[in-house]
Amino acid sequence: MALDASPIHEAGIFSTYDVSPFYCELMNRGGALPEALRKVQERLAHLTLTDLRERTTDAENLLWRLGITFTVYTEREAIDRILPFDMIPRLLTAEEWAFVEKGVQQRVKAINLFLWDIYHDRHILNDGIVPSDLVLNNANYCKAMIGVDVPGGVYVHINGTDLIRDRSGRFLVLEDNARTPSGVSYVIENRHMMLRLLPDLASGIAVRSVEDYGIRLHRALCDVAPEGVVDPQVVLLSPGMYNSAYFEHVFLAREMGVPLVEGRDLVVENHHVYMRTVAGLRPVHSIYRRIDDAFLDPQAFNPESLLGVPGLVDAYCRGNVTLANALGTGVADDKAIYAYMPRIIRYYLNEDPILDSVDTHICAEPEGLAHTLDNLANLVVKPVGDSGGYGLIIGPHATPDELKAFRDKLIENPSNYISQPVIDLSVVPTLCPAGVEARHVDLRPFAVTGKSTWVLPGGLSRVALRKGSLVVNSSQGGGSKDTWVMSA
Amino acid sequence: MSRFNPHVTGIQPDLNTLLSRYAENMMWLARYMERIENLARVLEVTEAFVRGADGRPVWESIVQINSDEERFRALYPSATEDNYLQFYITDCANPSSIKAMAHSVRENARSARPLISTEMWMQLNVFTRWMLDLTASDIRRTGLSTLCNRIKQECQSHAGVTEGTLYRDQAWLFYLLGRHLERSDQITRLIDTRYHTLLPDAAEVGSEIDMTQWASVLRSAAAYHAFRRLKPVTTTPANVVGFLLKNEGFPRSLALNLRHADSVLGTLSSHYNLRRQSSAVQERLAELRAMLEDQTAEEIIIRGLHECMHWIQEQIETCQNELAAAYWPQPDLAPAQAMSQGQ
Numbered sequence: 001m002a003l004d005a006s007p008i009h010e011a012g013i014f015s016t017y018d019v020s021p022f023y024c025e026l027m028n029r030g031g032a033l034p035e036a037l038r039k040v041q042e043r044l045a046h047l048t049l050t051d052l053r054e055r056t057t058d059a060e061n062l063l064w065r066l067g068i069t070f071t072v073y074t075e076r077e078a079i080d081r082i083l084p085f086d087m088i089p090r091l092l093t094a095e096e097w098a099f100v101e102k103g104v105q106q107r108v109k110a111i112n113l114f115l116w117d118i119y120h121d122r123h124i125l126n127d128g129i130v131p132s133d134l135v136l137n138n139a140n141y142c143k144a145m146i147g148v149d150v151p152g153g154v155y156v157h158i159n160g161t162d163l164i165r166d167r168s169g170r171f172l173v174l175e176d177n178a179r180t181p182s183g184v185s186y187v188i189e190n191r192h193m194m195l196r197l198l199p200d201l202a203s204g205i206a207v208r209s210v211e212d213y214g215i216r217l218h219r220a221l222c223d224v225a226p227e228g229v230v231d232p233q234v235v236l237l238s239p240g241m242y243n244s245a246y247f248e249h250v251f252l253a254r255e256m257g258v259p260l261v262e263g264r265d266l267v268v269e270n271h272h273v274y275m276r277t278v279a280g281l282r283p284v285h286s287i288y289r290r291i292d293d294a295f296l297d298p299q300a301f302n303p304e305s306l307l308g309v310p311g312l313v314d315a316y317c318r319g320n321v322t323l324a325n326a327l328g329t330g331v332a333d334d335k336a337i338y339a340y341m342p343r344i345i346r347y348y349l350n351e352d353p354i355l356d357s358v359d360t361h362i363c364a365e366p367e368g369l370a371h372t373l374d375n376l377a378n379l380v381v382k383p384v385g386d387s388g389g390y391g392l393i394i395g396p397h398a399t400p401d402e403l404k405a406f407r408d409k410l411i412e413n414p415s416n417y418i419s420q421p422v423i424d425l426s427v428v429p430t431l432c433p434a435g436v437e438a439r440h441v442d443l444r445p446f447a448v449t450g451k452s453t454w455v456l457p458g459g460l461s462r463v464a465l466r467k468g469s470l471v472v473n474s475s476q477g478g479g480s481k482d483t484w485v486m487s488a
Numbered sequence: 489m490s491r492f493n494p495h496v497t498g499i500q501p502d503l504n505t506l507l508s509r510y511a512e513n514m515m516w517l518a519r520y521m522e523r524i525e526n527l528a529r530v531l532e533v534t535e536a537f538v539r540g541a542d543g544r545p546v547w548e549s550i551v552q553i554n555s556d557e558e559r560f561r562a563l564y565p566s567a568t569e570d571n572y573l574q575f576y577i578t579d580c581a582n583p584s585s586i587k588a589m590a591h592s593v594r595e596n597a598r599s600a601r602p603l604i605s606t607e608m609w610m611q612l613n614v615f616t617r618w619m620l621d622l623t624a625s626d627i628r629r630t631g632l633s634t635l636c637n638r639i640k641q642e643c644q645s646h647a648g649v650t651e652g653t654l655y656r657d658q659a660w661l662f663y664l665l666g667r668h669l670e671r672s673d674q675i676t677r678l679i680d681t682r683y684h685t686l687l688p689d690a691a692e693v694g695s696e697i698d699m700t701q702w703a704s705v706l707r708s709a710a711a712y713h714a715f716r717r718l719k720p721v722t723t724t725p726a727n728v729v730g731f732l733l734k735n736e737g738f739p740r741s742l743a744l745n746l747r748h749a750d751s752v753l754g755t756l757s758s759h760y761n762l763r764r765q766s767s768a769v770q771e772r773l774a775e776l777r778a779m780l781e782d783q784t785a786e787e788i789i790i791r792g793l794h795e796c797m798h799w800i801q802e803q804i805e806t807c808q809n810e811l812a813a814a815y816w817p818q819p820d821l822a823p824a825q826a827m828s829q830g831q
Contacts (some may be wrong), residue, residue: 066606067613152492225493232493233505241598253602260602265507267819276508278658278815279762451492 012045013052013088013436014429020438023169023426025090030169036486037091043201044088044429052087052431055197059085062196068189070474071244078242083186084479085193086430089201090441090461097208097485100171100445101455103355104161106345108447111178111332113348115155118331119145129347130340134364135331140179142293142328144300148317150326151224152451157324158217158288159447160184160460163355165426172423173341173355174442178333179325180290183460183480184446185251188213190482206487208457213446214255220450221256221286224322232285234258235275237266239291239307249290256288263291268311273321286322293327335384335418336362358423364415372410372419376403379419380470381410394470396422425470428481430463440464442472443483458483506658508816513600514659515811518666520593524586524619525643526674527554530708531576532636537704547572552681554584570624573632578622586639590619605653608646615642658760661752665811668749673804675732675742678708680797683729683789702728714738729793730785742800746777749807765814769807776803 019028026033026041033041060082063069069080092100117124118135119142125132135141160181162174188210195202218234225232238249240262253260259275267274267281274281289296295305300313315321331337337344339360345353361368363381372379375395382392393406410417427438445459461481462472472478530550540546547569551560556575563581564571577586594616601609619639627635654660682705702723706712709732720727735741750773757763757770788796 065610065614067601067609223492227491227493229493241595241601246598250601259505259507259510261507262509264819265509275505276816276819278506278508278511278662278765279760282505 011048013047013049013431014045016435017429018438020427021167022424022438022440023165023167024438025165025169025426025428025441026088027429034093036093036488039205040089040091040201040484049435052436056085056087056431059087059193059197062193063189066189068185068247070247071242072475073244083474084465085190086463086479086481087194087198088429088431088436089194089482089484090428090443090463092458092483092485094486094488096171097457099354100163100443101457103171103173103353104159104445104447104455105453106349106351106354107161107173107176107341108156108159108449108453110341110345110348111159111176111329112153112155112449114344115326115329115332116150116153117348119148119328124344124347127347129343130337134336134340138331138334138337140293140328140330140334142331144313144317145326145328149319151226151319151322154224154449155326155329156332157220157224157326157449159449160444161355161447163443163445163459164358164423165443167424167426169426171355173338173357175335175338176333176341177444178329180292181444181446182245182248182290183444183462184213184456185248186480187446187456187458187460187483188255189251190480194482202484208485208487210456210458213448213456214252214257216448216454216456217252217288218256218258220448220454221288221322221324223450224324225285226319226322229285233275233283234286234288235261235266235284237261237263237287237289237291237309239263239295243290245290252288258288263305263307263309266309266312268309268315271311271315271318271320273309273312273315284321286324288324293330296323296327335360335382336364336415339418358420361419363410363417363419368419369410369414372417373407375419376407376410378422380422381406381417381419383416384418394422397468397470422470425464428461428463430465430479430481432465432467437467439467440470440472441481457485506662510600510603510659511662512812512816513596514603514662515666517593517596517600517604518663519670520589520596521643521646522667522670522674523584524589524593525640527576527584527586527589528636528639528643529710530678531573532633532640533704533708535632537700537707545569549681550576553677555677556582556584573627574624577627577635578624586619587622590616594620600659603659605649605655607649607653611642611645611649615646618642658756661756661760662815664752665749668745668752669804669807671740672742672745672749673801675709675740675745676797676800676804678705679729679732680794682708683725683793699723706731709740711738711740726785726789729789733785733788734780743777743780746773746780749773750777768810768814772803772807772810776800 014027017027023029026037063082063085069082072079072081114124124130125135156178158181160177160183162177163171164174165171191210221234222232234256235258236249236253236256238246238260240246243249249260261275265275266284267276269281273284275284291307294302296308297310297313298305298308299310313327316323316327338357339362342353342357345351361371363369363372372381377395379395380392393402395403398406425440425442428441429436430439441461441463443459443461446456448454461483462474462478463481464470464472465477465479469477530553534547534550535545538546538549548567550572551557559582560575563579564575575582575585579585580588580591582588593612597604597609597612650663654663702725703712705728706715711732715728715731718731731738731741733742736743738744750770753766753770753773757766
C-alpha cells in the first residue's frame with residue numbers, strides 16, 4: 001500500500017490521539033512541527049489502526065522467527081521474550097542530533113580522563129572536586145587498575161548515555177552506562193524491521209543510517225590493541241548462550257566478523273591470551289567482553305566464576321591484551337558520581353557541560369538526606385551502584401505505606417541512595433490496546449571510542465508501555481522504537 | 489600512556505580461526521539433522537511397508553536399528569504402537585527421540601549461531617521450536633505419515649538453506665564431515681538389522697526374493713527409485729545390499745559417503761594445512777574404502793554381514809573420537825565439566 005495514496009485521514013491512527021500535557025516529540029513540540037518531521041507525521045496519519053496492528057503482528061512474528069529474543073529466568077524456567085516493538089518511529093531533527101552527539105562526545109571524553117586520573121595521579125580527588133571516599137571506597141573501584149596504562153587512555157570504548165527530555169523538550173542526562181551497556185542490536189534490528197514492514201514510510205526521506213556500527217566497533221577495538229600487533233585478533237567474550245543478552249552478543253560478533261568466544265574457549269599461557277581453534281592455540285589481542293568485572297577472571301576476582309578466564313586480568317595489566325571496556329569503569333557510571341559529572345567535565349575540559357544533568361541530591365551527604373526525607377513524596381530515589389530499574393521509588397506514584405517503608409530503608413543506609421526531582425519525560429505516540437496513545441520514552445545513544453569517539457546516529461528509544469509509567473527497562477514492561485535521525 | 493595501535497591493515501584474514509567449539513557444534517548439528525531425517529523416514533516406511541506376518545508394522549525393527557532394546561524395555565512395560573511412537577517422537581528420556589534430537593540440534597545451532605547464516609538459524613529456530621512442542625495428540629491428530637513428511641521436508645529445507653547460504657570455510661567442512669559420517673553409520677545399521685529380519689539364512693543370498701519386503705529396505709534409505717534405475721536383471725538381497733554399500737552414485741551409500749568424508753579431510757589437510765590433525769582419520773577411511781572395494785556384496789554377506797557392519801560402525805565411531813581428539817581436545821578439566829556429545 002502506498003501511504004500517500006490512502007484517502008481516509010479521519011480514520012487514521014492519530015484521530016483519537018490525546019495531546020497530553022507532556023512534550024510530545026511528534027504531535028506537540030510547542031510550535032510548528034519541523035519540516036523534516038512533518039512528512040513522516042502526515043504519512044503516519046494515513047495509516048489505520050488495523051493496518052498498524054497487522055504490521056505490528058507481522059513484525060513480532062518475524063522477531064520470533066529471527067530469534068531476536070532475550071531470556072528471562074524465573075526460579076523454574078527460562079522464558080524467551082521478544083522486546084515489544086512499536087512501529088511508530090521516534091524522530092530527531094538533524095539539529096537535535098548534532099547537539100546530542102556533541103554532548104555525548106564531551107561526556108565520554110570527560111569520563112575517560114576521569115578514569116585515567118583516579119587510577120593514576122588522582123588530581124581530581126586531591127583538588128577536592130570529588131570526595132576521595134566516594135571514589136576509592138566505591139565497590140566498583142578496581143585496585144588492580146591502579147597505575148595500569150590502557151592504550152590511548154581509553155577506558156570506556158563503548159558507552160551508553162541515557163537521555164530524557166523534559167516538559168520543554170530539553171535533553172537531560174539520566175545516567176551513564178560505562179560498563180557493558182546493552183541494547184545496540186535493537187537499534188539496528190528495529191531499523192531493519194521498519195524497512196521491511198513499513199517500507200513506504202521512509203521512502204524518499206533521508207534518515208541517517210545505522211548500518212556501520214559493527215565496522216566502527218571493530219575499528220575501535222583494533223585501534224586499542226596492544227602496541228605493535230599487526231592485524232589484531234578481536235573477539236567478543238560472552239557468558240554463553242544462556243545469558244539473557246546472548247542474541248546481542250551473536251549480533252555484534254557477526255557484525256564485526258569476529259569469533260564469539262566463551263571463557264572456556266580462551267586460555268592464558270605465559271601471560272598472553274589465546275583461543276582454542278582447530279589449528280591449536282591462536283593469539284587474541286582485543287576482547288570486547290560482555291562479562292562483568294567480577295566474573296572475568298577467577299584468579300583475580302570471584303573464584304567461583306566458571307565464565308571467566310584464569311589469568312586474564314594479569315595478562316591485561318601487563319598490556320598483552322586489551323579489554324573493552326576496561327576494568328573498573330563502573331566507578332564512573334555510579335549514580336553517586338553522576339551528581340559530580342558537571343564538575344568533572346569542567347575540571348578536565350575547562351568547558352560547560354553541553355548536556356544538562358538532572359538535579360541530584362546525594363543521600364550520603366547530610367543536606368542531601370535531609371532534602372530527600374523532607375520531599376520524599378515528590379522525588380525519585382534511586383539506589384547507587386545498581387542497574388536495571390530495580391529498588392527505586394517514584395514518590396508521586398507511591399502509596400503512603402510504600403513511602404513509609406522506603407523512608408525506613410533510606411534512613412538505615414542513606415549512602416546507598418540519591419534523589420532527583422520527578423521529570424515529566426517526553427512522550428511519543430505508541431500503539432496501545434485501546435489505540436495510539438502517548439507513552440514516555442528515553443534515548444540511549446551508543447558511543448564507540450578508539451582513536452576518536454563516534455556516536456551511532458540515534459540510539460535505542462525505550463518506551464514505557466504502561467500508561468503513565470516512567471520505567472522503560474525491558475525487564476519491567478518496556479518496549480522499543482526505531483529512532484530516526486533526519487539527515488537534514 | 490601507551491599509544492594507539494598503528495598496525496592495522498585489515499586485509500589479511502587468518503584462515504585458521506575456527507574455534508574448536510564451533511567445529512564440534514557444526515559436526516553435531518549435521519549429525520543430528522541427518523538422524524532426525526532418517527528416523528522420520530524409517531518411522532514412515534515402517535508404518536506403511538514394514539509389516540509382520542500379522543499385517544502390523546514391525547516397530548521393533550526401529551529399536552534394533554538404533555540399538556535401543558535395553559532403553560526401550562526400561563522405560564516402557566509393553567511393546568505397543570503408542571509406546572514405540574512415544575519413545576521415538578516425544579520422549580525426552582530417549583536421546584534418540586525426535587524431541588531429544590531437536591533439543592541437541594537447537595543447542596548446537598544456538599552455540600554456532602554467530603557462524604551459521606541467518607537463514608539457517610531462522611529455519612532451525614522455527615523447526616526445533618515446533619518439534620520441541622510436539623505432543624502425543626499431535627501424532628494422533630495429524631497422522632504419523634504427515635508428521636514424518638513434514639519433519640523430512642524441514643530437514644531437507646535445512647540441507648538446502650545450508651548448501652545455499654553457509655559460507656564455505658572450515659565450519660562447512662566440519663558440517664560435511666558430520667553429514668557423511670552419520671550417513672555412513674546409518675546405512676550400515678539399516679542394512680544390518682533389516683537383512684537379518686528378512687533373510688536369516690545366509691545361504692539364500694543369491695536367490696530371488698519377494699521384492700515388496702526389500703523395497704521397504706530401499707525406501708527406508710530413500711533408495712528405491714535410484715535402485716530401479718539400475719534395472720537389475722534379478723533382484724537379489726546381494727543386489728540391494730551391494731547398492732546401499734557400494735554404489736558410487738547414490739547419495740546415502742556407504743562408498744559415496746566415505747569418499748566424500750575423505751575428500752573433506754583432504755581439503756582440511758591441504759588448503760588449511762591441518763595434515764597432522766587429519767592423518768589418523770584419513771588412514772582409517774582409506775582402510776574402510778579398500779575393504780569395501782576388495783569384496784563383492786555376496787562375499788561380504790557370506791563372510792558375515794553383521795560382523796562387517798558392526799566393524800564399520802566401530803571404525804566410524806573411532807573416526808569421530810579421533811576427530812574430537814585432534815580438533816577439539818578437551819582442556820584439563822574435571823570429567824564432569826568436560827562437555828562432549830556422545831552417540
